[in-house]
Amino acid sequence: MRKGRLHTWFCILVLVLAIVWRMIGAPVNVKEFQDLQTPFWQARILLPSRLQRVLLQWIPVHLSELFEKEKTEVSLVNADDGKEPVWVNVFLAEENRVVKMTMAGYVCGVVAAEMPAAYHMEALKAQAVAARTRVMKQMMQDGCSAHEGADICTDSTHCQAYASPASCRERWGDSYTVYRDRVLAAEEQTRNCWLSYQKQPITVVYHAISGGRTENAQTVFSQALPYLVSVESRGEEQAAGFRQDAAYTFEEMAEKLSGLLGTVEPQDIRRTFSVGSYTETGRVHTVQIAGREVEATVLRALLGLRSTWFSLSCDEKGITFHQQGYGHGVGMSQAGANAMAGNGRSFEDILLHYFPGVTIENEMNEIFLQRTGYLRRDDNAAKQPVLAETQEAL
Numbered sequence: 001m002r003k004g005r006l007h008t009w010f011c012i013l014v015l016v017l018a019i020v021w022r023m024i025g026a027p028v029n030v031k032e033f034q035d036l037q038t039p040f041w042q043a044r045i046l047l048p049s050r051l052q053r054v055l056l057q058w059i060p061v062h063l064s065e066l067f068e069k070e071k072t073e074v075s076l077v078n079a080d081d082g083k084e085p086v087w088v089n090v091f092l093a094e095e096n097r098v099v100k101m102t103m104a105g106y107v108c109g110v111v112a113a114e115m116p117a118a119y120h121m122e123a124l125k126a127q128a129v130a131a132r133t134r135v136m137k138q139m140m141q142d143g144c145s146a147h148e149g150a151d152i153c154t155d156s157t158h159c160q161a162y163a164s165p166a167s168c169r170e171r172w173g174d175s176y177t178v179y180r181d182r183v184l185a186a187e188e189q190t191r192n193c194w195l196s197y198q199k200q201p202i203t204v205v206y207h208a209i210s211g212g213r214t215e216n217a218q219t220v221f222s223q224a225l226p227y228l229v230s231v232e233s234r235g236e237e238q239a240a241g242f243r244q245d246a247a248y249t250f251e252e253m254a255e256k257l258s259g260l261l262g263t264v265e266p267q268d269i270r271r272t273f274s275v276g277s278y279t280e281t282g283r284v285h286t287v288q289i290a291g292r293e294v295e296a297t298v299l300r301a302l303l304g305l306r307s308t309w310f311s312l313s314c315d316e317k318g319i320t321f322h323q324q325g326y327g328h329g330v331g332m333s334q335a336g337a338n339a340m341a342g343n344g345r346s347f348e349d350i351l352l353h354y355f356p357g358v359t360i361e362n363e364m365n366e367i368f369l370q371r372t373g374y375l376r377r378d379d380n381a382a383k384q385p386v387l388a389e390t391q392e393a394l
């Protein structure tokens with residue numbers, strides 16, 4: 001009788017342990033063990049944060065403040081180099097909340113989201129430095145202007161895209177381990193590298209394919225910057241989507257442009273649509289539509305064009321845009337970076353080519369650490385997000 005009861009308690013204990021094991025996301029099959037980014041015995045340092053995450057889902061919100069208080073004082077030791085990591089408050093657009101993650105983890109997520117992981121290693125490293133510089137600049141200024149409490153958001157049209165480990169798994173499928181290791185290596189091999197101009201992080205912008213030559217910043221963003229000037233970008237022709245056509249009927253165009261032009265007849269578009277002027281780099285600067293001069297960047301946004309580098313052909317139904325390149329064309333061309341890397345150029349060569357005149361720094365400087373509160377942690381209290389959470393690296 002007594003033995004039987006002991007048996008029951010033992011079974012319950014095993015069951016509870018199994019449930020907790022699963023809840024904290026510990027691996028259960030061979031594949032999950034293989035996918036661990038840190039050796040299993042090292043992963044124990046993640047245990048407190050994972051347990052906390054599980055508990056936070058079950059306890060009332062006001063109790064969670066106790067954990068928040070603790071978090072500002074207790075720091076997780078970075079498994080990679082033993083130093084205290086730099087934390088970034090990231091607004092996850094898809095989940096509509098701010099989370100706290102390490103700079104390293106954040107940079108990996110940006111590289112994974114913003115550049116094909118199959119690109120050459122030196123191109124991935126250039127992307128990692130660009131991503132890090134971007135967030136450093138925002139951390140030194142006011143953070144993301146659209147989301148309070150966040151240094152940066154994951155909305156690619158506002159700040160920078162970011163891919164979570166789960167979305168990377170989905171995106172990369174069977175190649176997950178291979179691509180993840182490439183992205184981790186790109187971050188690790190450039191850790192603490194960033195781009196400066198006059199000792200400050202630069203304004204980093206990049207795009208998929210320039211079309212053969214990048215664009216001057218003032219043409220697109222109305223602000224000239226000495227390191228965001230047009231440069232040649234060779235070897236991009238190999239990139240998928242280097243040239244692509246987009247066709248619209250006159251009716252479609254009238255509808256898409258109605259917000260800007262008001263009611264406009266398809267026939268008016270047919271009669272009047274033409275290129276008004278070109279930029280110095282050969283992209284379309286303005287177009288003429290129904291007696292109005294419209295900036296090509298505005299037209300691009302309204303029609304969803306890939307690029308403002310296009311020529312036109314018309315027939316009785318509508319207009320076809322023969323586009324070259326993909327993106328706004330300012331700063332680093334990712335396809336161009338990949339072509340340079342394929343020709344044996346280093347990530348330093350790539351960055352200095354696309355951002356002429358900048359300096360590649362090898363250490364997070366004291367000004368950055370001080371301004372963001374890492375050397376004076378007390379001042380940083382106001383920057384803590386309401387519901388922070390540790391996100392482990394990719």
Ligand SMILES: [Zn+2]
Nearest residue numbers: 144153158159
């Ligand atoms: Zn933002």
